[in-house]
Amino acid sequence: MPRNKExxxxxxxxxxxxxxxxxxxxxxxxxxxxICVIGCLLVSALFLIFTLRRYKNISRLSDYLRRLSHGEKxxxxxxxxxxxxxxxxxxxxxxxxxxxxxxxxxxxxKRELANALTDISxxxxxxxTAIGVMADLLDDENLPPEKRQDFLANIRxxxxxxxxxxxxxxxxxxxxxxxxxxxxxxxPLSDVVERALAPLLIPIxxxxxxxxxxxxxxxxxCDPEWTVEALGxxxxxxxxxxxxxxxxxxxxxxxxxxxYISTHNSGFGIDKADLPYLFKRFxxxxxxxxxxxxxxxxxxxxxxxxxxxxxxxxxxxxCVFTLKFYHGGKRxxxxxxxxx
Numbered sequence: 001m002p003r004n005k006e007x008x009x010x011x012x013x014x015x016x017x018x019x020x021x022x023x024x025x026x027x028x029x030x031x032x033x034x035i036c037v038i039g040c041l042l043v044s045a046l047f048l049i050f051t052l053r054r055y056k057n058i059s060r061l062s063d064y065l066r067r068l069s070h071g072e073k074x075x076x077x078x079x080x081x082x083x084x085x086x087x088x089x090x091x092x093x094x095x096x097x098x099x100x101x102x103x104x105x106x107x108x109x110k111r112e113l114a115n116a117l118t119d120i121s122x123x124x125x126x127x128x129t130a131i132g133v134m135a136d137l138l139d140d141e142n143l144p145p146e147k148r149q150d151f152l153a154n155i156r157x158x159x160x161x162x163x164x165x166x167x168x169x170x171x172x173x174x175x176x177x178x179x180x181x182x183x184x185x186x187x188p189l190s191d192v193v194e195r196a197l198a199p200l201l202i203p204i205x206x207x208x209x210x211x212x213x214x215x216x217x218x219x220x221x222c223d224p225e226w227t228v229e230a231l232g233x234x235x236x237x238x239x240x241x242x243x244x245x246x247x248x249x250x251x252x253x254x255x256x257x258x259x260y261i262s263t264h265n266s267g268f269g270i271d272k273a274d275l276p277y278l279f280k281r282f283x284x285x286x287x288x289x290x291x292x293x294x295x296x297x298x299x300x301x302x303x304x305x306x307x308x309x310x311x312x313x314x315x316x317x318x319c320v321f322t323l324k325f326y327h328g329g330k331r332x333x334x335x336x337x338x339x340x
Contacts, residue, residue, distance in 0.1 A: 010050045017042045061092065068096055124165065127158035168295055171229070172281070175302050182223040182306055189252040189261060190217045192224065196231035197250075200239050207244045215252035218259045220325045222307050230303040230311070231261060233296035234321045238265040241319060258309075259325040269315040278313050 021039030025032045134151040137143065143151075174180045193213060204211060220227075238248050246266040253260060270278065277283045279301035282294040297313075300323075304311045310324040 010046060013046045014043050017046065061088070065092070124162060127161050130158045131155050165295075168299065172295060172299055172302070175299070175306065180226070180306075182226060184221050185224055186219050186221055187224040187227070188217050188219055189215070189254075189259060192220075192222075192227055192231060193250055193252060193261060195224075195228045196235055199232065200235055203239050204248075207239070207242070207246075209239065209242055209245065210247045211250065212247065213250045213252075215250075216254065217252070218254040220259045221327075222309075222325060226303050227307070230300040231323060233300045234263055234311075234323070237296055238263050238319065238321070241265065242267050257326065260322055262320065262322045264316065264318060264320045266318045269318050270313060272315070275313060275315075279311065 017039055021035050024030065024035045024039075028035060134155050138148060138151055190213075197211065197213075235248070235250075242248055242265040248266075249264040251262045251264075274283075279297050281298040283298075297311075301311050304323060308326055310326070312322045312324070314320045314322075
């Protein structure tokens with residue numbers, strides 16, 4: 001209470017009036033009864049002024065809250081003075097500032113959702129259009145058997161692409177909603193690399209690409225399934241953007257700060273203007289494969305960030321992607337292998 005300026009002023013004023021009344025009773029010629037009445041009236045007037053001042057401040061707070069409810073942004077009502085009302089003003093300002101920030105974030109989220117739905121619609125439109133066109137062509141009774149088989153193969157490829165888009169977008173939605181609980185398990189870097197590479201061996205063989213794996217193995221703490229997903233998207237991007245007969249080098253290891261997996265593929269590399277936006281969802285760079293949906297690298301980025309990791313991209317006679325697992329572990333062995 002002594003720190004409350006308004007109450008302190010009221011107590012001092014009341015004390016001064018009381019002392020003055022006592023002195024007046026002793027030294028004044030007026031009757032003590034009249035002096036007591038005057039003293040009480042002065043104390044009452046002081047209390048009334050004090051109360052009216054407090055109500056005025058409360059009224060200002062009410063007006064401030066009313067203006068906020070009508071859509072005005074948080075006005076600065078912070079007060080550096082001491083007292084309950086000053087503390088209340090500061091607390092109300094903090095709450096309204098936080099609510100305003102949340103409202104802006106929600107607006108941004110709605111805008112991003114609208115953009116995402118537009119992008120998803122665009123991604124699904126291409127295979128749907130292709131399926132519709134080829135389905136119409138299959139109605140031709142005079143269509144040669146070879147063409148019919150080609151059209152059926154294209155329809156299956158479009159359906160597979162739609163299924164992949166659907167599954168990938170579902171995974172992204174789960175990650176965004178924090179519906180995924182990432183495990184913390186120990187896994188060797190070599191095992192993560194082998195598991196991520198396995199589904200891509202056939203496309204690599206078809207394009208006659210050469211994959212070289214080398215490095216010092218290390219145990220990392222991560223969610224193995226989701227980490228394989230993150231690395232798999234990076235490797236898929238490498239395979240798609242490496243020309244036929246090209247090479248993909250995978251190097252892993254660790255240093256005192258982090259463990260890492262680095263991929264380097266030959267090709268045109270990444271346009272310098274695309275580097276800042278490479279991990280943005282649905283972003284497709286100038287040199288992107290025409291089949292690219294622009295969500296694989298974004299998913300890898302999200303997965304790594306949720307595991308206290310990082311992913312970086314750069315140009316070095318081709319594309320270089322590096323996945324970093326901070327606080328990477330103990331070196332256990334050395335391995336060099338070539339996969340044709």
